[in-house]
Structures are given as C-alpha cells and as structure tokens.
Amino acid sequence: TGSTQPQRMLEAVQKNATKGDPESVFSAIDYYCRHKEWAMNVGDEKGLILDSVLTEVNPSIALELGTYCGYSTVRIARLLSPGSKLITVEFNPAFAAVARQIIAYAGVQDKVTLVEGPSGDLIPKMKERFGIKSFDFVFLDHWKDRYVPDTKLLEDCGLLRKGTVLLADNVICPGAPEYLKYVRNSPRYESRYFKSNLEYSKVEDGLEKSVFLG
Numbered sequence: 110t111g112s113t114q115p116q117r118m119l120e121a122v123q124k125n126a127t128k129g130d131p132e133s134v135f136s137a138i139d140y141y142c143r144h145k146e147w148a149m150n151v152g153d154e155k156g157l158i159l160d161s162v163l164t165e166v167n168p169s170i171a172l173e174l175g176t177y178c179g180y181s182t183v184r185i186a187r188l189l190s191p192g193s194k195l196i197t198v199e200f201n202p203a204f205a206a207v208a209r210q211i212i213a214y215a216g217v218q219d220k221v222t223l224v225e226g227p228s229g230d231l232i233p234k235m236k237e238r239f240g241i242k243s244f245d246f247v248f249l250d251h252w253k254d255r256y257v258p259d260t261k262l263l264e265d266c267g268l269l270r271k272g273t274v275l276l277a278d279n280v281i282c283p284g285a286p287e288y289l290k291y292v293r294n295s296p297r298y299e300s301r302y303f304k305s306n307l308e309y310s311k312v313e314d315g316l317e318k319s320v321f322l323g
C-alpha cells in the first residue's frame with residue numbers, strides 16, 4: 110500500500126525487522142534496497158566504515174545532516190554510549206515523517222533529536238536551542254552542494270573543536286568536488302579518503318574523514 114518509496118521502506122522494516130533491534134532495522138532496509146528498490150541510504154558497505162569511525166570517535170554529541178529515512182541515524186545511534194546524543198537534520202517533511210517511525214521502531218529515539226528544516230538555518234541555532242558547546246562528530250549526507258557552506262558555517266558558529274571528526278558521504282558519487290578541495294587544501298583539516306562503493310551498487314564511491322585541527 111505504501112505510496113512513496115520511503116513508506117514502502119518503512120513497511121519493509123515493520124514486516125521484516127524486530128522492534129527494538131536496530132541491527133534488524135537497517136538490515137531489513139538493506140535487503141529491501143538491494144533486492145527490491147534502490148534508495149540513497151549510506152548502505153551496508155559504507156555503513157561498516159561509518160561504524161568503525163564512530164566507534165573510534167565515540168562521540169558524546171553528534172550531528173547528522175540529511176536524515177532521509179533514518180538508516181544512518183539508526184546505525185549511528187545504536188553505537189552511541191549511554192547519555193550521548195545525535196541531532197539529525199532533515200529538510201524534507203515526508204522523509205522526516207518516515208524517519209521518525211523507523212527511528213522509533215529501532216528503539217533509539219531517546220538518543221536522537223530529529224530537527225526539520227534547512228541546515229543553513231538550523232546550524233546557527235544549535236547552541237541556543239540544544240545547549241551545545243561543540244560537536245564531536247558530524248556526518249554529512251545532505252545536498253552535496255551544501256557540504257562546503259555548512260562546514261564553513263559550523264566553523265564560524267564555533268561548533269567545531271580541535272579533534273572534531275567530519276565524515277562526508279558521496280564524495281565520488283554523486284560527488285562533492287568542492288568539498289574535497291576545501292578539506293584537502295585547508296591547513297585546518299587532516300583528511301583521509303575511505304574508498305568504497307555506492308550503496309547497493311558496483312560504482313565507486315567513498316567517505317572522506319576530516320579531523321578539524323582548531
């Protein structure tokens with residue numbers, strides 16, 4: 110019955126995953142997207158890289174730009190230590206509505222704050238709204254032409270500290286060439302490319318991990 114693709118993904122979760130089991134939730138999405146309908150989740154292959162960077166950083170406060178249906182939100186939240194928080198920003202209300210249900214189904218809603226709106230408007234309000242000093246980890250997975258302006262905005266708003274880790278999806282496909290130039294040429298970042306594949310595909314893609322040096 111699900112009329113939109115996100116709704117059909119939600120149905121696949123409700124049908125095939127176990128309530129309260131985050132792993133079964135993103136596995137159900139991966140199965141659906143690999144065998145039924147491709148969708149722009151970070152996916153299982155790049156997801157393993159996300160998991161390992163997250164485990165290494167062990168953030169107390171994390172930011173995700175681009176929730177989509179909540180696949181990476183669930184992947185991130187399940188690895189957060191008790192008391193740690195993830196703020197995720199989604200511009201598209203239909204995506205946000207599905208994401209809220211997938212996040213709740215996984216049982217990680219207590220660790221996640223989903224904020225609806227454009228990153229450019231919300232980033233400057235983070236400190237006052239959520240009492241945040243700075244982020245320990247940022248996952249960029251929204252409109253690719255927003256990666257550079259939003260990174261600059263995070264810097265200007267004092268939301269990055271020495272050691273904050275930025276992890277950007279899709280730096281090869283669809284590509285974020287300006288972002289790669291920015292973080293790789295800036296003396297304020299230490300960058301590394303993790304080669305992988307586009308979700309549910311053989312096309313090359315990868316994640317760029319950039320540590321803010323302060």
Ligand SMILES: O=C(NCc1cccc(CNc2ccc3[nH]ncc3c2)c1)c1cc(-c2ccc(F)cc2)cc(O)c1O
Nearest residue numbers: 149150174175198199200201227228250251252279282283
């Ligand atoms: O474009 C992508 N994702 C971003 C995106 C895209 C559409 C809508 C939104 C709406 N959400 C949104 C927007 C603006 C926002 N501002 N602040 C928050 C916020 C949230 C976000 C993408 C594409 C491909 C891809 C497609 C086709 C293909 F052939 C190969 C690869 C693969 C990916 O992994 C991708 O991540």
Ligand SMILES: [Mg+2]
Nearest residue numbers: 151250278279
């Ligand atoms: Mg992506």
